[in-house]
Amino acid sequence: MNAASRRHAGPMAGVRLALFTDTFSPQVNGVARTLDRLTSxxxxxxxxxxxxxxxxxxxxxxxxxVRSPGRAFPAYPQLRLSWPRQSAVVARLREFQPTLVHAATEFGMGLAGRRAARLLDVPFVSSYHTSFTAYAAHYGMGLLARPGWAYLRWFHNGGHRTYCPTAAIVQEVEAQGFERCTVWTRGVDGHRFAPRYRSAAFRTAIGAHDGTLVAAYVGRLAAEKQVDVALEAVRLAATARPGAVRLLVVGDGPCDVSARSRAPEGSTFTGRLEGAALSEAYASADVLLFPSTTDTFGNVMLEAMASGTPVIGADVAPTREVLLPDRGWVAPPGDATTVASLLTRLIDDRTPLHQRREAGLAHAAACTWEAVWDRLFADYLTVQASSPAARGTTRS
Structure with a gap:
């Protein structure tokens, strides 16, 4: 049996998924990467x-x-939204004959997918990846939070399922009136991210020796990620323990220039890294700083834990779910002083670092992508099988 025959004979044979999203490869962000993995x-x-x-x-x-022209979102130019011609979308869907439509973003492409699924009477599901109301507060649109929730509730409740990355997010959106929610968690590739990638040469290149604590930030350099908390925490720790800590920043984004100007002396900015270079950076750090309060799931936390690098995150529900009780630390949101205090304690005593490292490695080892897909695809099949009954859902 050749590869094509094996593929068509697999457990998901007969599933024809139409995925609608405003972010996808070659864009580099957590959502795009997750969706690329999903399709594969x-x-x-x-x-x-x-x-x-x-x-x-x-x-x-x-x-x-199928790609459609996109325009930059005014408040966040790195996000491109597309508003395709509905007639073209419907025609292409009729040709494809989907058995399931999945919208991964709520605007632009996702809205087109929702409309087309209803017109063609195809089961529709959605996923909630981005806390748009939290982002709105960071970009000066806090007054849009209430109507934003109303729109998101309308959008997601029009489907048979809303997939959320953590139980904490399920609770958050259900409190806002979302229905039929379930967890679609995230996994990590234990071959790509592992302690074996730790490199003495890499540490030497960034000015770290055996006794140096390397604190890393990995991700987009953007206001809603609260990168300034990581910068200030390392600056305070470096003042308290001169020469004992180094900041490593991996990523790029709209705050790149300002972050470099405010970083403590001796910091290293690598820009965006991929492949083995990213694996090496994770494993060569001693702790990852994850100050974001807007992420519905910080993929970088799992990648760091799989690399043997414990995490200090913001004390918000999705992050607590990943890190606690003993896989990392949390600090009050925006509190660089508390993060700095944790860093100085780790400089003085590495024992807690080793303890969290082992617990994090064990957790990451259990978070395989295969297990993630087993659960999600089983639910896809459930939605398809129950679609005649599910069509009794009130539509608007």
Whole structure:
């Protein structure tokens, strides 16, 4: 049996998924990477996928990806939204004959997918990846929080399922009136992220010796990520313990220039890293700083834990769910002083670092992508099987 035959004979054979999203490869962010993994995993198990997304510089042409012109979102230019012609979307869907429509973003492409699914009477599911109301507060649009929740509730309640990355997010959105929610968690590739990538040469290159505590920040350099908390915490720790701590920043974004100007002396900014270089950076750090309060799931936390690098995160529900009780530490949101105090204690005594490292490694080892897909795809099949009954859901 050849590869194509094995694929079509897999457990998801017969599933024809139309995925609508405003972010997808080659964009580099947690949502885009997760969706790229989703499409690959479904195809490997015998399913068929057609992706509707925005155009993107450097994107390759593909028969199973339909791209539409996108425009930058005014408050967040790095986010591109696309508003495709509905007639074109419906025509392409009729040709593809989907058995399930999944909207991963709530605007632009996601809205087009929701409309088309209802018109063609195809089961519709959605996923909640981004706390848009929290982002709105960071970008001066806090007054939009209430109507924002009303729109999101309308959008997601129009489907048979809303997938959320943590139980904490399920509780948050259900408190806002969301219905039929379930957890679609995240996994980590234990081959790509592992302690074996730790490099003495890398540490030497960034000015760290055996006794240096390397505190890393990995992710987008953007206001809503609260990078300034990481910068200030390391500055305070470096003042308290001169020469004992180094800041490593991996990533880029709109705050890149300002972050470099405010970083403590001796900090290293690598820009965006991929592949083995990213694996090496994670494993060569001693602790990851994750100050964001807006992430619905910080993929970087799992990647760091799999690399043997414990995490200090903000004390918000999704982060607590990943790190507590003994896999990391949390500090009050925006509190650089408390983070700095944790760093200085770790400089003086590495024992807690080693303890959290072992607990984090054990947790990451259990968070395989295979287990993630087993659960999600089983639910896909449940939605498809129950779709005649589910169509009794009130629509608006």
């Amino acid at each position: 995993a479904l195809r490997e198990r015998g399913g068929e996928v057609l992706v509707f997304t925005t155009d993107e510089p450097g994107a390759h042409e593909a028969m199973d990806i």
